[in-house]
Amino acid sequence: MTTPADQTVATQTTEGPTVNRQAEYQQVAAELNRYLGTIISQLGIDATSTVEVKHRHINMNFKTEQEGLLIGKHGRTINALQSLAQVFLNHKRFSKLEVTLDVANYRERRVETLTRLAENMAREVVATGKPVYLDPMPSFERKQIHSVLADNEHVMTYSAGTEPKRAVVITLK
Structure with a gap:
């Protein structure tokens, strides 16, 4: 992993919170970037990251030659890092901020x-x-399934089970 000084922190703001609040968001995003950089480095992965802050959302994109290792089997590593990132933000009293981590457009795929x-x-x-x-899948993936089938006139969806083994059930209406 490159040192935090080598990482790019690109920030972009949109209308919304005050300028002071956006500055706080950018500062906590930079701290989060350093925190995750340390963890990824300790995993033995050499990666660089870019950070984008939009309103109340932080997008972090990682570039590495070890994409599969950073994503993990079935996305487990990147999802775990994203959960750690959200816990970090909650600990810093920025629970209203959401964070999305991505590697090689994994989220889009x-x-x-x-x-x-x-x-x-x-x-x-x-x-x-x-x-x-x-x-079973994380809540943001279950939401994707629910939204895809929300307008389907033949089936309905609901989630069943308890975290972390909560799953989507698709059934006839």
């Missing part, structure tokens, strides 16, 4: 995968008449 999964499973539910229980 994951949204496409979840969209296809939702549509395919909805077709299966309509064809068989039996509900489908998807594998």
